[in-house]
Amino acid sequence: MNDTPPSPSEAPPTESGRGSGNVKTAALWAAASQYSQFALQFVTSVLVSRFFLKPEEIGLFSVALATAMILSVIQDFGLTRYLGRHPTADEETVRHCTVIAITFSVLLGALILACAWPVARFYGEPRLFAILGLIAASYLLNPWSVVPVAMLSRRLDFRGTFLVNASGAASSSICALSLAALGYSAESLAWAMIAQSAVRAVVAQALRPARPGLGLKRAQLQEIISFGSGSALLYLSGGIGMRTPDLIVGRLQGMTATGLFSRGVALASQLHYLVAGAVGSIYYPTFARLRDEGKDLGPYYERVVAAHGAIVWPAMALLAVLSEPVILLLYGPGWAGAAPLLAYVAIAECCFVALPLHMDLPILLGHLRRLFWFNLADTALSVGTLIAGAAIGVDAAAASRIVYGLGWICIYAGWLHRLVGFRWPALLRTYASSAGVALASALPAFWAVTFWRRPDTLGLDGLVASAALGGLAWVLAITVLRHPARSDLAGMARHLAVPLLSRIPALRRWQNVAKSADS
Structure with a gap:
């Protein structure tokens, strides 16, 4: 059973x-x-x-x-x-x-x-x-x-x-x-x-x-505006934390440093959304449906955490190791200064997916006011660490995102646990397994830029080979380490592959023969 x-x-x-x-x-x-x-x-x-x-x-x-x-x-x-x-x-x-x-x-x-x-x-x-x-x-x-x-x-x-x-x-x-x-x-x-x-x-x-x-109707307008005003204050606080990095770096280090910093941050964010963010838009309506049915959200949340850890952590580890060849290949030598910034930001991204839906679920469950105060602490930590880093240099500004990410987990972890009801042992097992998968996925790339070629001479062929070997290592690690998300990942792959494979004439004829034999 x-x-x-x-x-x-x-x-x-x-x-x-x-x-x-x-x-x-x-x-x-x-x-x-x-x-x-x-x-x-x-x-x-x-x-x-x-x-x-x-x-x-x-x-x-x-x-x-x-x-x-x-x-x-x-x-x-x-x-x-x-x-x-x-x-x-x-x-x-x-x-x-x-x-x-x-x-x-x-x-x-x-x-x-x-x-x-x-x-x-x-x-x-x-x-x-x-x-x-x-x-x-x-x-x-x-x-x-x-x-x-x-x-x-x-x-x-x-x-x-x-x-x-x-x-x-x-x-x-x-x-x-x-x-x-x-x-x-x-x-x-x-x-x-x-x-x-x-x-x-x-x-x-x-x-x-x-x-x-x-x-x-005045009453309905007031209801919407009342909800929106709480959300606006919340997102103003969050927006300050998310959008001020470019403003702070621009003021303290100049526009060239801002361009390098923003490009590194953007590339890490783009990869994050490429590998995991695509389905993020369905979480809110899906959890709203589960809430309406009175179901316990904890087990579902654990599966979301597992999926993010299995996908985003390895991708970010691989990007951090290959940051210099990626920047040089995509943008050219004029953007080489963005490579270490990209590595720092990629590592920090792992922190921010450790507790997904940290704003969506509190809003859905009616805890908007308390979320605002948590978000204020979040914003203060983000801005404070960034100012301290940017005052030193643009590299330190990027490195400050790791410090901020670790503090971010400390801010939200206990509250989300009480709110959603996930099990700490399950999440800790997921984190350990995700870290193992990330390490295994990044090892081929680390070997390539350390013992095979230099990062600046890896080239397109070396980059593709490193990524491909990292992908194979990821599949093996997911299986060998029995990552909690392996069943969900396999199910999604089947759901995607079956319609595509059914379009192949030979496979369609084989399926028809199999169905006829069963009947």
Whole structure:
């Protein structure tokens, strides 16, 4: 008898208007959306950085974007999660949310524009004013996609979100590359944001129209704004912790250092989302469904932790070892200074996936106020360690992310344990197994850059060989160490492989023969 709890992807739907689609299928569409965006953004960043923009130009845009992103917490205003947790999310609720989204987008655009000149003077970079103005314009278009995408996600219609995200990412890439090639420098990236927002709005409205209207109810507006205000304060605190690194490094070390730092951070984040973040968008609606059914969330959470540890930890260990050849191959020798920064940030990423959903689950379970205070401590630790590191140098700033990551675990671990009810022995076994898998996956690459070739001479063939051997070592380690996620990984692989293999004529005929024999 198997007493292992069913995975979140196998949970049955409820009559809450959340949709009845298979969550594994939704996960595959979410993965397709994430991977298509990753591919476009990755290729664009490589081409722009290698052929068109210098580190100081990337740093200039990074500072402008970080400024806007801190303020952009009022863009969504908690509407995505409000609609995700609403019992019905009827058309009246959608209409009220759309009006609020438009209102706060206008306020956000005005706020960014008001900050543009002071920020430009603070950094001594007049071009920041124009870049922030373009970014402000892009935010005016965002509300027309926020509510439709939230409704598509609520219904687990990740095919729709794929179309929205992929079309937006494609338009952004085309615009950025075209304008960068024409010599528009950092401004080309800001224009790309406008193109992306416009296309996302058109596609989202075509798939799931959400229109503003009259006859609004004051009580319902107050309810949404009350929820959103708590979320906005929370995300303002979180945004400061997440977005200030570029601002702090830019002020203390200059725009070139900021460009190198942001590129290292971005590459680690992109790999993280490539290998694990694709299915992250299905967790909130899935856990909402489990909560509605009154199920114990602890066993499901343990499986999420195991999946992240089995995938992200080995990927980040491999990236840390191969940071220099990866940077040189992708961006060229002009970006070599980003290699040690990438290694530090990749190691730090392992800390941040040790306790996934640290914001989603408290919000889902109604602990928004307590989460805010935990997040304040989180933000203070992030900013404090970063200032201390950046005052020394850009390498120390990147290394400070490891110190912050360890402290981050200490901040959230006990509270999430009490909130979700996971078992510490199970998580500790998962961590130990994940560390073993990560070590095994990185060993071939470590041998390659230590005994076979130097990091700067590894080349494409050596990089591919190291990654391939690391992948084989990962499969063996998952099996030999009996990692807790091995069954879920195998199940997802089968779910993905069976439809693909069934398209092969020879295999389809064999399946038909087998079915005939069974009958």
